[in-house]
Structures are given as structure tokens and as C-alpha cells.
Amino acid sequence: MKEKGNKKAVHGLSWQFADEKEAVYADYLASEAFARGIASNNLTMGIAVSSLIAVIGFLGIFDLNSDYANISVLPVIASEWVYLFLLLANLPNLFLLIWLQKRPQAAELEIRICFANLAVNAILSGFTLYSTQEGSSYFFELVLMMMVICAFPYYKAGHGLSLVALSLLMISAIILVNHVQVAWQDAYDLFLFYVIGQARIVLRRYWFRQSSWYNYILHQANGTLFVAAGPMN
Structure with a gap:
């Protein structure tokens, strides 16, 4: 009977420890330190995204001025304008x-600025259909x-x-507006791409949270050890 009582006590302590760990983890996700980590990550990744899309814009304009450029499938909006918008x-x-x-602001403000630009680029991604040349x-x-x-920044749940x-x-x-004839296979592949993109966002969020949490624990542990060791004589 005593052994069973000890087992129950151990299980009770393990459950209590798990609950406390979850509470600490939840507090960390709501902390300023985590928000600052998101802001720092999204600033770096936002620079990467804007740089790559700007390169697409430059290369698109260069392509339109080449001798091999073909006419646009949808001349409603000139291809030059699409790349200029990018x-x-x-x-x-x-x-x-x-x-x-170089001049950090409030973490939440930086996160919102990054997200706003990503939202604009998500909209512009649809407009690239107007830059499609015949045969492309x-x-x-x-x-x-x-x-x-989808791959680089961190998104809060629902934002991605x-x-x-x-x-x-x-x-x-x-x-739909331009009555574009899209092959079923192309439409299906595009839908799968969006599904995979959303899955990538979810996996990225999970990975970022876990890695940030472990780095935070390690930093806290190192700080505790440093304080416990005291000054070196």
C-alpha cells in the first residue's frame, strides 16, 4: 500500500511539473522577449523577401526589353506596370x-510593418498573371x-x-474576370501549392517557437550558473 501511495505521489508531482512547464512556456510566448525575437526574425526575413521580389521586378523589366520578349496574354494591364508595382x-x-x-522600435510595430508589406506582396502575387507572356x-x-x-517569416496563428x-x-x-482558360492540372497544382505553403507556415511557426524557447531556457540557465559561480578572484 505504501508503494502504491509513493507511485501516486510521483505521478502527481510529474503532472504538476508538466502543468508548471506549460504555464511558463505560455508566459514566454506572451512575453516581450519572444515578441522581440519575432520582430528581429521578421526584419531579417522581410529584407530577404523584399530583396528577392525586387530582383523579380528588375529581371522582369529587363526581360521585357529583350529581343526574345513575347506579347502579354492579358494586355489589360501592361507587364511593365506589374514589375514596377513590385x-x-x-x-x-x-x-x-x-x-x-539599425534603429529598433517597439517590437509589435516592427512586426506589423513587416506583415503589412507581406500582405501587399501576397496581393501583388496575383497581379503577376498580367505579366505572363504567350507560351509561358x-x-x-x-x-x-x-x-x-510562406517560407521565411514567422506568422502568428491565422496571419499566415x-x-x-x-x-x-x-x-x-x-x-474569373478575364475569363482565363486554365488547365485543370494547373489549377489543381496551384491549389496544392497553397496547401503546402500553409503547411510550411505552420511548421515554421512550431519550429520558431520551440527553438526560441530552448534558446531562452539555455540563456536563463547560463545566467543562473554565472550568478551562482560568483566573481572570479
């Missing part, structure tokens, strides 16, 4: 994010843009899904 949306943001890295793939530039948007939805709604609206 540059106008990302070059100023690129300089802003670099400035924020409809969704190549969209896939390039959404791939980096909203960007995926924005891009999907925009490209769907443009296809």
Missing part, C-alpha cells in the same frame, strides 16, 4: 526595414513570390493563412 512596393520597404534594424506558365512568378513569403487566402482570392478573381 519595385515600388519593395524597394522603399527594403530601406525601411534596414533602417529599423501562368503561375511561375506567383509561385516564386509566395514561396518566399490570411496571406495565403489573399493571394488565392486575388489570382482567382483575375482568372
